[in-house]
Amino acid sequence: MEHISKKTTQNISDALREIGELSSVFYLYYYFNDKGWSVYRNYDEKGYDILLFNEKTGEKRKIEVKTRQRLISSASNKNKNTHFTLTELEKNEADFLIGFWFEYNMFFIVPTSKLMETKSNDKKLYKFIVSLDKDNKPDENSGKYLGNWGDVIK
Numbered sequence: 001m002e003h004i005s006k007k008t009t010q011n012i013s014d015a016l017r018e019i020g021e022l023s024s025v026f027y028l029y030y031y032f033n034d035k036g037w038s039v040y041r042n043y044d045e046k047g048y049d050i051l052l053f054n055e056k057t058g059e060k061r062k063i064e065v066k067t068r069q070r071l072i073s074s075a076s077n078k079n080k081n082t083h084f085t086l087t088e089l090e091k092n093e094a095d096f097l098i099g100f101w102f103e104y105n106m107f108f109i110v111p112t113s114k115l116m117e118t119k120s121n122d123k124k125l126y127k128f129i130v131s132l133d134k135d136n137k138p139d140e141n142s143g144k145y146l147g148n149w150g151d152v153i154k
Contacts, residue, residue: 008069008072012072016067016069016102017065017067019067019100019102020065020066020067020098020100020102021041021049021050021065021067023100023107024049024050024063024065024098024100024107025039025041025050027107027149028050028052028063028149028152031149031150031152032052032149032152032153035153036054036055036056036057037052037053037054037153038052038053038054038055039051039052040052040053042062045093046089046093047062047064047089047090047092047093047094048062048063048064048090048093048094049063049064049065050062050063050065050098051063052152052153054153059153061095061096061152061153062093062094062095062096063094063095063096063097063098063152064086064090064093064094064096064097064098064112065097065098065100066084066085066086066097066098066099066100067100067102068082068083068084068099068100068101068102069101069102069103070082070103071102071103080131080132080133080136081129081130081131081132082101082129082130083127083128083129084097084099084108084110084127084128084129084130085125085126085127086112086115086125086126086127087123087125087126088123088124088125088126090112090126091112091115091126094112095111095112095152096109096110096111096112096151096152097109097110097111097112097115097128098110099128099130101130104132104136106130106138106146106147107146107147107149108128108130108138108142108145108146109145109147109148109149109151109152110128110145111151112126114128114145115127115128116128116129128142128145129142130142
């Protein structure tokens, strides 16, 4: 697929966000429903998108989902890397980041405690950076989080 170099419109950005969140809800349900976990989208509280809840134990997992793509983007696709960035509120509220790289259909399930702290305009941000090699395989650091759904309930 050819990369189109332009700014993503708001309706496409919204659609990508919905695709990422709903895909994550689907996979979380698929992997954990038979283990006693329920999956809910969060509409009330700030800082996370999905809540996993175990009725039997009372355990909760809060998950923030970020979706990225480079098919329609003002950013270059030549270096094959992308950044999944959380605000300080998202990092403090969520237990996990699910980073969904749309065009590669890759889900990275990362504990928020493993995110790299950075700053932008005196605000703390937290990043997870994925770089792909020439065969579109993630680098060693990010590859260990690729598709690790089971880590969410460990």
